[in-house]
Amino acid sequence: MSPPERRSGSPDGAGLPGLLGRIDGDRALATAGLAALTWTYVSVLLGVTNVVGGSLRFVAAVAVALGFAVVAGRVLSVRVAVGVAAVFVVAGFSGYILTLPASQLQLLTPARILNDTIALVTGLSILRLVGAGTWATAIVPTPVFLSWYLAVRRRYGAAAAAGGSALLLVVLTGDADGATALVGALGATLAAAAATADRHGTGLGQADVLTVVVATMIVASATLSVVPGAATSPVLPDRNSPTVEASLVEADDRVEVVGSIRLSPSVRFTVESDDASYWQTASYDRYTGEGWVRTGDARPYRGELAGPPGETRTLRQRVTAADPLSVLPAAWQPVAVTDNVGSDATVTPQGNVRPGRSLRPGETYGVTSRVPNATAADLRRAGTDYPDRVTETSLQLPERTTDRVRDRSADVAGDAETPYDTAVAVERYLEAQKEYSLSVPAPSGGIADTFLFEREAGYCTYYATTMVVMLRSQGVPARFATGYTPGEAVGDDERVVRGLNSHAWVEVYFPDVGWVRFDPTPAGPRETAETARLTEARQSGATDIDIPGTNGSATTPSVSDGRPGEIDVSEGVTPVGVNVSSNGSTNTTPSAGTPDAGATTDDGGAGGSPLPSLPSTRTLLVGVAALVGVTAGAYRTGAVGRAAGLLGVQFQRRRDPDTDAVRAYRRLAVLLEHRYRPRRPGETPRAYVDSVAVGLFDSDDVRRMVTLYERARYGDGVDSEEANEAVATVDRLVRSSTPVVRRFR
Known part of the structure; x- marks a missing residue:
């Protein structure tokens, strides 16, 4: 089977120079993106095997799949490679089944397998599987092999899809944290962008689109949840320490x-x-x-x-x-x-x-x-x-x-x-x-x-x-x-x-x-x-801390009937900020009703500083991502350029007469473009102004300004008085036509 074709124009030089010549920007972008994507789901599954054992087998499985993909990409057709991936799936699943304990095998039915699969994609952690380590080792070769095989064949979009499916799985199971999911999403986006660039020769001209997509992923992953909270577990957390x-x-x-927690007397x-x-x-x-x-x-x-x-x-x-x-x-x-x-x-x-x-x-x-x-x-x-x-x-x-x-x-x-x-x-x-x-x-x-x-x-x-x-x-x-x-x-x-x-x-x-x-x-x-x-x-007046008709003794019995392992089993519970030494004495006990300064109270408030707490680092990063995404979107739609243009026409820095006259006309053109339409290809400045400015500006002043522009740009130039006339004309039109100036006049 012949190796994948190179794009036209790729050098065929031998040795290091030829190799470097073949590593173009698109391939480098795709390789970097796919490497980031692969790292995300492999790191999650490696973490699973580290918990339950078998990480060396897992690493070996990844290495073999990656090496085989590089070789297969040069000699196997796509159809054969897909068949190999299917064999990996069947072999891996069979190996997982064979390693399950007998007690679990007795419960294994087609309905149970279907239910477990549904549970996995709706929030069941991989770590809850009895054979979690074997499952992770069995599942990882398929996406690694298929994604990198396709990358070698320069099918970057399909490679991103293959790796992205594995990332999506560990995201749906809840085993991938937000940062890992974001790195993977960015990697998949870069690989997909490389596919577009490789096919259409657009290079990185669509960087603003990528920025919007990645920013959307960041904000969405930080604010949305696959599985909503239960009735007694609110989706929005308390603003302070958990109970x-x-x-x-x-x-x-x-x-x-977690770290600090608080007590609820309810x-x-x-x-x-x-x-x-x-x-x-x-x-x-x-x-x-x-x-x-x-x-x-x-x-x-x-x-x-x-x-x-x-x-x-x-x-x-x-x-x-x-x-x-x-x-x-x-x-x-x-x-x-x-x-x-x-x-x-x-x-x-x-x-x-x-x-x-x-x-x-x-x-x-x-x-x-x-x-x-x-x-x-x-x-x-x-x-x-x-x-x-x-x-x-x-x-x-x-x-x-x-x-x-x-x-x-x-x-x-x-x-x-x-x-x-x-x-x-x-x-x-x-x-x-x-x-x-x-x-x-x-x-x-x-x-x-x-x-x-x-x-x-x-x-x-x-x-x-x-x-x-x-x-x-x-x-x-x-x-x-x-x-x-x-x-x-x-x-x-x-x-x-x-x-x-x-x-x-x-x-x-x-x-x-x-x-x-x-x-x-x-x-x-x-x-x-x-x-x-x-x-x-x-x-403090709390009303849900006692049952009506009880004695309210506020004492808790200890279970100490002499049974082994039950020596004074009640927990030593202390308010936040109170350290209890091993001999049972309290080092510091706040007076009743007066929490320690800075200690978190049950209602979520905190004593001490009246200043509001700063947002968490995660919140700040999500906010920055949202801001960058909005800015990139505005740039993509032209809103940034239009806004910058309107700001730029408000004032004009003076230089020499000819430059001032040319700059005055360009300010006028920005103003007209914002209010009406851009100048069409082949349309002369005078024809453009005549077509859009009729009925809005003083026609004589506008035509005079265009005349000065034409002399400054193409003729024998203008003098200082004429330049001042051009600038003054545009200043007057700007003041009467732009909301930025009118609001502060």
């Missing part, structure tokens, strides 16, 4: 660890239950380094669920929503849900029950849980014979997990002989070594590494994440759980749970027992801090 709930309980399938629900417990809403098994992802798909709730494998006690609860509730809080492990809520509920692979809709205020549901009842001795005897489904999901760590995290974890575990002893050692270490604060800077890099070695303080998300990572590094299966702590006791077996009770903790798996809760977050200051926060809200 604990927003970052944990309402996080749905993904939790990102009542969320009430619970009638014989015992206090943590009211769990979700658990997450895949750690990304920056947060957590829940893998797998939920299945419909079809009646009573299987409970933990070991000895349990039954705990029944009646939950009543005080606010719209998009979760079903329940003591672990829920096995049955009653009332209408269960009819459309789903069950996650991790065992949490989720509602099919948001509960309305006042709506209730019943839930039965079977709570693990093992003793410390039972957990020490549990051993390490973990089920495959547990080790496959609950020992994962990103490849970039640092050696110092693993070494510190080993040091903390010391000579612990059992997983239970390791869990207790890590829990106590974090409680003792780190202070508790909700006011912390946003993390950078791995959460566990940052918290262990670079931060002295954090809140529940940092503690729980770090403990899970430390345990997994020592071969102990653990996962990240979210929900609410017990809440305030307001009567016999009744508790009020507020937004400030939202919390994150750790669950550790023990064979023949199941998942057992551990909480490394310091618990001592909880009651004092919660009382202060509620007092502050009450003094």
Whole structure:
């Protein structure tokens, strides 16, 4: 098969000079754009494999596909290359299926495959796939090969389309951030522009169009979302720090660890239950380094669920929503849900029950849980014979997990002989070594590494994440759980749970027992801090922080019945800006009703400076992009030129008489063009003025001005008096005809 034809005029010289001659501007533009586009989706998929393992295989797959594309572009026809790409797709998908666990293969049906595909393109993160790493490695060769094969064949538009489809996929799944998507969009636009230039020889004359397109992409990607927020998760965020709930309980399938957060004293629900417990809403098994992802798909709730494998006690609860509730809080492990809520509920692979809709205020549901009842001795005897489904999901760590995290974890575990002893050692270490604060800077890099070695303080998300990572590094299966702590006791077996009770903790798996809760977050200051926060809200006149008829004691019971992993499980919650030392004492406590200066209050306001805060860097960049796009669009439509022309005719800088007369006429021509039409090709200045100025200006003055222009440009010139006459005539016409001058006269 012959190589692709060169365009006419391309040099055939051998060696380096000939090679450089063949690299024209269009090809360089296309190569740069396609390289940027390829980097975007490859970097996203590489990040996936880094989280779950297999990045070396992924890099090898990309390199092979790229090398094969360069060779195939010289010897294979387009039809054959498309067939090769189809083989890549089939082989990759088959490989992905074969690596799925047996439990997932049993659920694999054509309908399930279709549903998963639809879910992927409507916001399902790739990281939620059980075999995410294998999927990424299987999918990447096709767009890499096809796009670069087409680029070698100089089919730049088709190459951009092939690579753009891969970028579109990772954008729709939500795995590509805004910056990555913008770089990819810019790369695809440049490659498409090169295709136009290569075919029509327009070069970069359409740069203004490209600028408008890219600016539109930037603004759109920053302001629009593929999937709108749920009823209890507003599309527009609060103007200040997020609440604990927003970052944990309402996080749905993904939790990102953020910086400072704030507390909400508003009542969320009430619970009638014989015992206090943590009211769990979700658990997450895949750690990304920056947060957590829940893998797998939920299945419909079809009646009573299987409970933990070991000895349990039954705990029944009646939950009543005080606010719209998009979760079903329940003591672990829920096995049955009653009332209408269960009819459309789903069950996650991790065992949490989720509602099919948001509960309305006042709506209730019943839930039965079977709570693990093992003793410390039972957990020490549990051993390490973990089920495959547990080790496959609950020992994962990103490849970039640092050696110092693993070494510190080993040091903390010391000579612990059992997983239970390791869990207790890590829990106590974090409680003792780190202070508790909700006011912390946003993390950078791995959460566990940052918290262990670079931060002295954090809140529940940092503690729980770090403990899970430390345990997994020592071969102990653990996962990240979210929900609410017990809440305030307001009567016999009744508790009020507020937004400030939202919390994150750790669950550790023990064979023949199941998942057992551990909480490394310091618990001592909880009651004092919660009382202060509620007092502050009450003094400020808040009306949604108490249930009518309750005692309003503002105390929260601790679950401390002696069960392992449940030593004072209530979270040490403190107002923003209050640091809690490991011994439970508060370093600084604002007086009730008076937040610290600069501390974020629950209503989104901030104490201290009355000056409005500056827009974020991201907002400023989007604004600049919008401004550049509007300017480029105005330039494309000629609005910039017309506006510049009108400004230019307002004043005239004087030089010599002939130049002044010529400049005066050109000012007049701009004025006439703005009001009527441009001068046509071949039309003389006198004919142009006669055709458009009749009835608008003094014909004698205009004709006199044109005469002076003709003498200055083509004849024997004009003197100073005549030049002054020409300038004065145009000044008078400008003042009487342009809105800019009339407005300020």
